[in-house]
Amino acid sequence: MSSTPGSRPSTTAIIGWLIAAAVLVAIVVLVALNAQSVWTSFFPPEAKSVQGQEIRNLYDIVFAIAVVIFVVVEGLIIWTVIRYRRKPGDDELPAQTHGNNLAEAIWTIVPTIIVIFLFVISWQSLNKIETVSATPDLKVRVVAGQFQWSFEYLPADADAKSKPIFTVNAPLGPDGGLVLPAGQTTHLYLHSLDVIHAFYVPQFLFKRDVVPNTDAVHDNQFDLAIPASGAGQTYRGQCAELCGVGHRIMVFEVHALAPADFQAWYDKQSAAASATPPPAPSGGQAGPPVNVTAQGVKFLEATLTAPAAGFTFHLDNKDAGTPHDLDVLDAGGAKVFDSKEFPGPAVRDLPVPALPAGTYKFECSIHPTLMFGTLTVQ
């Protein structure tokens, strides 16, 4: 029989320790080369909201205490392990210490004081973050559904159930996203159309769940203030609560504008919304209809065929509350037809001008990873 591994620990053990040492050296070298970025990676991003700055201050205190505790206790473990290893041939029994009341009292009382201190300061900062202004400068309802965000701008005297003045349906891009005035306070309501989502902007160090409720009066709400210095900035947001197959594409942008710019944008949006909506089918003789149905954040048609002389998309959006659009991209990915999104359930006719014969891609620009197909123009 071959010898047992227990009888020759040295070779295998040496290999093991060599691996460990190599990894350790590699880590130390990498850390030393990137000391600055490694250090900042232990902190959240610089906070871009007033509430986020409060959270960051608290994080810094918790982090400092945690580092001290970690270094002291982990150091104690390592030192003890190295210092009290058994020497070869030493068979003497060490002192059989069963306990020490003073030491045990100390390591019960001191941590209790530390955690109560941490509780008190985090409670204080929680109260600041949760403070809601009686007169916010703006009220917006953030509406989340599988798998997109839309933003409803509410009247000044609105509550959780008020009708919006206008709605921004696209979550991304220069014409979409949550547009907020920098240097002012916005009161946000979070409304879900289906499952639980979470409104999360990493640079605000903040998230709050968007919970579907039997009655919108129970919807979550909070105040968000971006400092005046944030004007002109865009912040990335993302759904943080698993909401289904499209969870990861549920991204959005927050655009902070200087108050004057915001007012101009706001006036333009509300004017557009109050203008009488244009007659749905534009009178143009755009050609035969091509039927497309959007349901369950999918296009039911994977392939479409249309005449080169021009045609009309007959888009049936069956997803209640979920906006879709229908764009056409050429082989190079350039957008050759662009339509405006609308929430379902609704049907729109979208006249498409003449296109050169060939193969195109059609997609919903809000859900491009889930809703797309091939359009053949003949």
Added chain:
Amino acid sequence: MATTTLTPAASAYRSGLYEWITTTDHKKIGILYVINSFLFFFIGGLLALGVRTELAQPGLQVLTNEGLYNQLFTMHGTVMIFLFIIPMLAGFGNYVVPLQIGAPDMAFPRINALSFWMLPLGGILLLMGFVTGGAASAGWTSYSPLAQDRVGQAVNDAAGTGQDLWIMALVLIGTSSILGAVNFLVTIFKMRAPGMTLFRMPILVWTVLVTSVLVLMATPVITSALIMLFIDRNYGGHFFDPVSGGNAILWQNVFWFYSHPAVYVMVLPAMGMISEILPVFSRKPLFGYKAFVFATAGIGALGFSVWAHHMFTTGSVYLPFFSLMTFLIAVPTGVKMFNWIFTLFRGKLTFSTPLLFALGFLSMFLIGGINGAFSAAVPVDFALHDTYWVVAHLHYVLFGGSVFGVMAGLYYWFPKMTGRMLGEGLGKVQFVLMFVGFNLTFFPMHQLGLAGMPRRIADYAANAGWNDLNLVATVGGFIIASSMIPLLWNIFISLRAGKIAGDDPWEANTLEWATSSPPPPYNFDHLPEIRSERPLFDLRHGRAGTH
């Protein structure tokens, strides 16, 4: 006890497989638990490798079907928690507890067998989802309404039978846990050997006792919640679906009322195993035995008042109360940490593999405790909740803690279970690989979470700045997987030609080492006198070491 059925069916008795399937011997059942749990550990590990492979780089490379990605992490969490850690620790408890209290078997041997056999059945039921149109994919937490089957919401991906199989499997596994808990409690309270008073019980027995109380109080709650969810999905119940007047947050309350105590179910017995191993390999008694017992009970009690710290961002819980209780639970946990360190302090440490894994537990669980305190500060949790920080935290507790504890226990009790030692060299290689791989995988997740990477996404933007850390985590994941090779090889060759263990290879303290390895079916020919929590130490050294 198990010997009373030696009737003429001797031919059947001799058949090894038949004997293992019909056994009511707590030692055989314990080994069955351990083997079964390892099988599911490998399945859960493969699922995790799938997740890590997809996340190694931005873009969708492997799991282009994102529904499948959601199935993988859902099943990874479910398998690891319900079919690996909890049953693995129950298995060690099953094997060791009756021996440690000087009992011939568990109080209810047949119920013991029943508890075990529900597990592979539940596991098969759970995995059947993959071949019946998609496994559960709403996360191991299965938050409602995502886990509901709603008309017109095919995007939920919870419409298939996978979610129903998930519910049925968890009801089975939960029932197994409840039966096991009753069995442990009766065994510990009624079957201790003469002289084995409560405060002379080994710490592992104490932790199994407290764990059993937690299981008995918490598991019926999730079992009823699961049945309510099943009714919601299949018979139009309106418990958790707001569309029909239910309450989505109610599910989270009942789910976490079980699942937070379940964290202690997953870690207390591992703490107990560490508390057996550290004294043996430092040749000292556990420092502050009674304080440790009270800290265990304290964690168990406080464990029922912190469930809503998983729900800080729901806007539906009273934040200061749950914040305070969560902070306070750090105190008994800290007491244990110092008890362990001062057990080593001024000891004479022998660095056998069980001690290495126990030290791995100590140093990694410390990180899992500290990074948990961040989330107890509610505003900080607003930043960290549902990001990779939480994934780092829970793995530092459940892998850095429980899995390292399980490995320590395996190397420590393998000689008792089989009569042969596991090889030390391969053991050390496994430890180094696992320790390095573990930290490479899970430490960068702290930074990913701080940088804003949410959990449960199959892909991320290439310009988000998360590429390097994700790659490191994936490499680490494969190093962890590779650490299973020396383990399996070690078990394989040690079973054939390992060093013969003898009754007490470690110079241990507790009663399981006072009988042969492996022990006879009835466990003990005779018991030493029990005058402290270390009867075997007393036997070797007289009363020299006690007060």
